[in-house]
Amino acid sequence: MATQESKLKNLVVNKDSSSNKDANEKDTGSVWPFPWIKLSVPKKKDKKITNAVASDDSDIDEKQENEKEARIHQGISLDKLSIPGPKKKLLVLPLNGIIVHRAHRIKPDAIPKTRQPDFSYGNFKVYKRPYCEEFLKFCLERFEVGIWSSAREQNIQWVLTNVVGELKSKILFTWDQNQCMDTGFKCLDNRDKPLFIKEDTRDKPLFIKELRHLWDNKYSNLPWRDGEYSSSNTLLISAPVKALLNPPNTGIFPRNYDPDNKEDNFLGPDGELRVFLNGLAEATDVPTYVKDHRIGEPPITNSHPDWAYYSKVIRSVNDRYQHIQSTPKSTPKYQKPMIQWQPKIKS
Incomplete structure (x- = not known):
């Protein structure tokens, strides 16, 4: 055993x-x-x-x-070994002229003759651009997107509600006229308008969108740190005059949407803007890509026919900033200089 x-x-x-x-x-x-x-x-x-x-x-x-x-x-x-991909670039979109066409009732020349408005509010009729909803989805997939309009806040909200809809929560920020600079000058767009048009609509203020306010997180309500975005990874889409004080090749200036054009495909899958942005999303540097892929109107430089007028605007704004800088320390010590970049004015 x-x-x-x-x-x-x-x-x-x-x-x-x-x-x-x-x-x-x-x-x-x-x-x-x-x-x-x-x-x-x-x-x-x-x-x-x-x-x-x-x-x-x-x-x-x-x-x-x-x-x-x-x-x-x-x-x-x-x-578990997740490696974060490259950070999305910041795309700053307008509303009127690119996403929609907005017409005031007392401006008959701006009201389309071949179609009815998609919606109205107050004195405005609004016409959606073809593919605008799909275009916004495309942008949100490839970029961090913000809306910056020179319109008043209440007017922006109407358009956002009727065009953006549920995508509104995915937009990083919505800026309006209050975040633009009023230069004290008037737009030249309406200088040839008939005199019977009311003065307050005929003499439209010239507003400027300064990207440095985004980069410096001026209003402290932006979902990123100061310096996280710069000229290398930010693109502004606007009218040329609104980018007058921004560094070169940080913006593009497509021509305004014509709501009477039934063949408009600018925002479509094979449209010019979407093709441009698709390439920009993969590019390493915004200014280099913008310089090599021209689209829309040229920026305002000393070769512009109205340079004499716009150079006065630049001088006036710069003088205003210089005055603020030279004022005895009435601003906090940690505040950054007002001017980071100034356009060169050639006579």
Whole structure:
């Protein structure tokens, strides 16, 4: 009897030794393909063997554990090693002229003759541009998107509700006339308008959108840190005059939407703007891409026919900033200089 028990113990010991040897060879037989990441393999718990034959449950557990280790070594469980992709660029869109056409009721020349408005509010009739909803979805997939309009806040909200809809919550910010600079000058767009048009609509203020306010997070309500965005990763779409003080090649200036044009495909899948933005999303640098892929109207420079007027605007704004800078310390010490970049005025 004693002899049989001794043989049984020897059998168990030999089996354990063989199993441990096989396991050790298995652990060291494959190489972890990411040596810079420490791989923690759970230690197997010692089991008290009460029988010479292992139970079926024990075999299943060991098999599952071995399969799990094999999956890790083969790289199938590398979903935890998530590597963040490149940060999306910031795209700043307008509303009127690009996404919609907005016409005041007392301006008959601006009201389309071939179609009815998609919706109206107050004194305005609004006409959606073809593909505008799909275009906004496209932009939100590839960029961080903000809306910046020179219209009043209440007018913007009407358009956002009727055009953007549920996508409104995905837009990072919505800026209006209050975040623009009123230069104190008037737009030249309406200089040839009939004199019977009311003065307050005929003499439209010249507003400017300064990108540095976005980059410096001036109003402290933007969802990014100061300096996170700059001229290298920001694109403004607007009228040329509204980008008068911005660094070169940080904006494009498409011509305004003509609601009477039934063939308009500018925002469509193969449209000019969407093709341009598709390439911009993959580009490494905004100014370089904009310089190499011209679209829309040219920026306002000293070759512009109205440069004499716009140079006065630039001088006036710069003088205003210089006055603020030279004022005795009435601003906090941590405030940044008002001027980071100034256009060169050539006579």
